[in-house]
Amino acid sequence: MNDSSQIIYNVKKTATRIIQEYLKLWVKERCPDSESWTRQVESICDEARRRGDENPRFKPSYDAVTAPLDRVGLEKMDMGSWDLTALRTIVLHIHSLGIWLSKEQYELFVKIVDDKNYDSHESTNEPMEYVKPWSCEALDRMELFAKSANGSLQEDHYKEYFEESIKTIQETRKRNREEYDARYGQIAELKRQAETEAHDIATSRDPLNAYGAAFPKWICKLPNDSRASFHLRYSFNEALVAEGFTLAASNLADTYYSGDEITPVDYEKAAYYFEKRGVDDLMWYQRIQYAGIHLRGLISNASADRGNAILSEMESPSMKLCLAREYLFGRWIPKNYAKAAALYEASPTKRATPESNSSIMMPQDYANLASLYLAELANEPSPGKGSEIIAALEDALRGTDSTLQAYQNEDGFTFYRVITAGGKSHRKTQG
Secondary structure, eight states, X not given: OOHHHHHHHHHHHHHHHHHHHHHHHHHHHHOOSHHHHHHHHHHHHHHHHHHHHXXXXXXXXXXXXXXXXXXXXXXXXXXXXXXXXXXXXXXXXXXXXXXXXXXXXXXXXXXXXXXXXXXXXXXXXXXXXXXXXXXXXXXHHHHHHHHHTBTTBOHHHHHHHHHHHHHHHHHHHHHHHHHHHHHHHHHHHHHHHHHHHHHHHHTSSOHHHHHHHHHHHHHTSSTTOHHHHHHHHHHHXXXXXXXXXXXHXXXXXXXXXXXXXXXXXXXXXXXXXXXXXOGGGSOHHHHHHHHHHHHTTOSTTOOXXXXXXXXXXXXXXXXXXXXXXXXXXXXXXXXXXXXXXXXXXXXXXXXXXXXXXXXXXXXXXXXXHHHHHHTTOSSSOOHHHXXXXXXXXXXXXXXXSEEEEEEXXXXXXXXXXXXXXXXXXXXXXXX
């Protein structure tokens, strides 16, 4: 059980106790002997079975009412035998006991049960910044519920119930406060470690190797809390950037460009860290992403001229094919069919040297170029040339496990893709 889940568990346990103790007193006042209580339990369970059979959709809730009979036995049943899910069903839908809550009690009761259902799996890791205010509000609601029992119980019962409830709630607050302090203290200490280590790396003789050795340790600093691990990793990289080690800015730019478990997409911050790294030092895909941010107007100071300039500077022989694919499918930059065709036409068709691993035109790339020609999307309409490429491709694929298939793209044009025998398209791998 991790830290935030322990806090959630504490709140759920307290909520159950507050409601159970209230209903026990209600029963004590209205069922003075065991015989009358036994009749009430039988009536509640009979009604739950009937309603469960009539409403299959809600049967699990009614089954929760009858389940303790097999486990506890009729003679030992009391309000403590039912969990909050079952008690909600009994109080809100089965009125055998005549439990009619006031409007204030009703609203608080529903919210308390909803709080209990906030996290139905204790192993689920919730961020502490959400759990802390939620748990405080949940305990406040329990305190209000205890106060609202005034008038619905006999005076001596109410006084005893209220005092015990407040004591239980205060104990839970204290336990949770200790959890908060321990958790935040641990994270604060780790953040200080991150800043110290970032300074040592940035001022070392070989910061690149030092960073490579340290970074894996910060990927999952807290194995049982992925959200806190993400937060600490960002703190580590931010500290490195602040120390002038701009290589770490690439990781932050990737994070804000795509988002992750705790970080929403933020193009302003992504652009900031792309610029911190330096456009010339970005990976090829990051340069395209940064250009796309400008071309799509995703930041306040977006400049189409800036985006186009970055892409123009990338048009080296080794990058033309990559850019052609990006212009064709519009993953990171706006689609530009004419530009895609021109770059395909200028792309290498064979390797510069036999041992090189540079990108060359693949069957799907030829199919893409032919599609642009046939749809007259290139700078110069060349449907005849497109037909020639398709015919040559069909000859080249004959006898292999791949074939050509026509399809309609998102813009309604007829394009061609290479399909393997298993039905897998090469379109995405080439795009």
